Amino acid sequence: MKKMLIINLNKNSYEIVETPxxxxxxxxxxKGFGVKLYQEYIKANTKPLSPENxxxxxxxxxxxxxxxxxxxxxxxxxxxxGTWLDSYFGGYFGQEIKYAGYDAVIIxxxxxxxxxxTINNDNINFHSAVNLKGKKVSETSEMxxxxxxxxxxxxxxxxxxxxxxxxxxVSCEHMRQAGRGGAGAVLGSKNLKALAVRGTNxxxxxxxxxxxxxxxxxxxxxxxxxxxxxxxxxxxxxxIPYAQDIGMLPTKNYKYGQFEKSENLESKAQINSLWMRNxxxxxxxxxxxxxxxxxxxxxxxxxxxTVEYETLGLIGAxxxxxxxxxxxxxxxxxxELGLDTISTGGSIGxxxxxxxxxxxxxxxxxxxEFGNAETVIELVKNxxxxxxxxxNILAEGVKRASKHIPGSQEYSVHIKGLETPAxxxxxxxxxxxxxMTADRGGCHQRAFPVSYEMGDDLWQGExxxxxxxDKKAELVIYxxxxxxxxxxxxxxxxxxxxxxxxSYRIMLNTATGFNLPSDYWQxxxxxxWDETRRINLQHGFERNDDYxxxxxxxxxxxxxxxxxxxxSQSDMDQMxxxxxxxxxxxxxxxxxx
Amino acid sequence: MKKIVVNPxxxxxxxxxxxxxxxxxxxxxxxxxxxLSINHFQDGVFNSPAFCQQCEDAVCVxxxxxxxxxxxxxxxxxxxxxxxxIGCGECEENCPFDMITIDPDSKKAFKCQxxxxxxxxxxxxxxxxxxxxxx
Numbered sequence: 001m002k003k004m005l006i007i008n009l010n011k012n013s014y015e016i017v018e019t020p021x022x023x024x025x026x027x028x029x030x031k032g033f034g035v036k037l038y039q040e041y042i043k044a045n046t047k048p049l050s051p052e053n054x055x056x057x058x059x060x061x062x063x064x065x066x067x068x069x070x071x072x073x074x075x076x077x078x079x080x081x082g083t084w085l086d087s088y089f090g091g092y093f094g095q096e097i098k099y100a101g102y103d104a105v106i107i108x109x110x111x112x113x114x115x116x117x118t119i120n121n122d123n124i125n126f127h128s129a130v131n132l133k134g135k136k137v138s139e140t141s142e143m144x145x146x147x148x149x150x151x152x153x154x155x156x157x158x159x160x161x162x163x164x165x166x167x168x169x170v171s172c173e174h175m176r177q178a179g180r181g182g183a184g185a186v187l188g189s190k191n192l193k194a195l196a197v198r199g200t201n202x203x204x205x206x207x208x209x210x211x212x213x214x215x216x217x218x219x220x221x222x223x224x225x226x227x228x229x230x231x232x233x234x235x236x237x238x239x240i241p242y243a244q245d246i247g248m249l250p251t252k253n254y255k256y257g258q259f260e261k262s263e264n265l266e267s268k269a270q271i272n273s274l275w276m277r278n279x280x281x282x283x284x285x286x287x288x289x290x291x292x293x294x295x296x297x298x299x300x301x302x303x304x305x306t307v308e309y310e311t312l313g314l315i316g317a318x319x320x321x322x323x324x325x326x327x328x329x330x331x332x333x334x335x336e337l338g339l340d341t342i343s344t345g346g347s348i349g350x351x352x353x354x355x356x357x358x359x360x361x362x363x364x365x366x367x368x369e370f371g372n373a374e375t376v377i378e379l380v381k382n383x384x385x386x387x388x389x390x391x392n393i394l395a396e397g398v399k400r401a402s403k404h405i406p407g408s409q410e411y412s413v414h415i416k417g418l419e420t421p422a423x424x425x426x427x428x429x430x431x432x433x434x435x436m437t438a439d440r441g442g443c444h445q446r447a448f449p450v451s452y453e454m455g456d457d458l459w460q461g462e463x464x465x466x467x468x469x470d471k472k473a474e475l476v477i478y479x480x481x482x483x484x485x486x487x488x489x490x491x492x493x494x495x496x497x498x499x500x501x502x503s504y505r506i507m508l509n510t511a512t513g514f515n516l517p518s519d520y521w522q523x524x525x526x527x528x529w530d531e532t533r534r535i536n537l538q539h540g541f542e543r544n545d546d547y548x549x550x551x552x553x554x555x556x557x558x559x560x561x562x563x564x565x566x567x568s569q570s571d572m573d574q575m576x577x578x579x580x581x582x583x584x585x586x587x588x589x590x591x592x593x
Numbered sequence: 594m595k596k597i598v599v600n601p602x603x604x605x606x607x608x609x610x611x612x613x614x615x616x617x618x619x620x621x622x623x624x625x626x627x628x629l630s631i632n633h634f635q636d637g638v639f640n641s642p643a644f645c646q647q648c649e650d651a652v653c654v655x656x657x658x659x660x661x662x663x664x665x666x667x668x669x670x671x672x673x674x675x676x677x678x679i680g681c682g683e684c685e686e687n688c689p690f691d692m693i694t695i696d697p698d699s700k701k702a703f704k705c706q707x708x709x710x711x712x713x714x715x716x717x718x719x720x721x722x723x724x725x726x727x728x
Binding site: 064065066092099151174198199200201202203204205208219275277278279280281282283284285287289291292293303 | 602603605606607608609612613615616619620621622623624625626633634637638639640697717719720
């Protein structure tokens, strides 16, 4: 029997229910389950930080098997954006939920005191987390493992989550996070510090021989992909020189698209400071992570995973920081305190620019300037603890912070309240559209059309015009549908650079006994996008919320190959019109059924 | 005797050895149900799988009351006859490497027998961190 665990923190109670077959058949798992369960559990007027909000950890049918590069997701209503939120994490935690026997763990209500939960197969217990209060994520994890056993895998929040910072993350076992959108604050609002899970059940597949053959084929595809080779060798920092070349590296609060010291952020710089070895998530042959201990320079001794591309972009270039040891320290601090590095970098970049332009009292403080690592460190600590007026405002994210600073609208960079990622879109309108229409706000992981816009990939046999808007909507829709469909499995984005849609289909069919046709992904993806749109419309979002921030619309890019370009209002309108029409939505982006 | 050896410098912690091991030996996937165990993040940065040492002077063989465990010099490993095993747990209790357990489903001893020479874990390791050592 396939099962889901439903926990009610109001009563410290739980029930184990059978996963409905209709849900599995229609929505597969992961994001698919998410859109359905979200509408069942979360009302249009449910406040994100109220006990009525629900947090769901959901895995997919291939999570926990030998199939390469699968993850799990966390779904809730975001306190940062007010939209639907799906946040994904690799590592080992989602697999452990599967081994404990569950497709999903659904958490409702609010505990009366700080609590953590242990899940050992069907044995579920509630414990006081009073002594874990204020602890960093590694301390929390260690204390729980010391008490209950090292087989447990831990998901927990840090002080930022406890203090309801709107972009607090959920740390999912060592070095992996459900980073975006503030799910950590939702757990904090529920007084839930951690979940500790272990499981001894087997994950079975339907056609053993066929499944192993499909896995072998997927491994072969990964081995033959040049992009995967780059992830294997350099991890995500391999994207720094690429983003720099095409002028999409966010620099100094997105003012520029190139950073004069970008070389200092590349893999080589990290190899010179961190003692590095490969680090993989469960079942993944790519190993894009590189772990090590800082062996020289400042902050010697810190153990860190590779500083990922997004963090290098937002904490590095966007804050004008180029000393890799400083960036490692700040990334480590964000991880430990439980802050999303993208939103943290976005928020601090915003305040640095504000300090140079505004006479507001709270900004008259020394050190609020690009390139000042000491100030960044202090702000990160204060944001996590909401200490002081300025940090307390920044803990709310750029959208809310900008309301406190008159005139800051023109340089407040977010979409639907989500600080944008490290792909500054002015020289790539398709990427702009992808950010505008992403269901959780400004996110690059729902579609990433950049390689098509730069001419590295052809769209339907044609080279696209980089700066034009024609065909960008159909490209973005294709990519969004594909990725959302594969997020029912739940795939890792990087795996998709090697594994073919056909291989995903055969792995799923052999594992489950389904007989899904080859055109299935686009159909399933389109259905999921309709559902997340429906959810966001019900939360009050509309066409007006689907536009880029002023910086990308009114300010021509000052540098790089797309210098002088911006994404005009009419470009955005044309792309949105195309996008809504191709999705079958009306001109206001509403569903007709 | 033969045994599986690991180069921890190369191990990425991907668990593919444990996943294929559990699959071959139990029919399903779960690294906790493999006859090898991965110690994640020892000292914060290393991952290192541990394997049955296929001891020449094996304690498990000595304590087994039914002779279900035997040293098979020809094949190069400590073999297990599950027909003879009564699941008493003496082997699990006495193994100095914690590499023999009582399987929760079959209630019988469970240990690495080199997949009868196939050593799937070695084949599936994407980092080439595993090998077979013979002495």
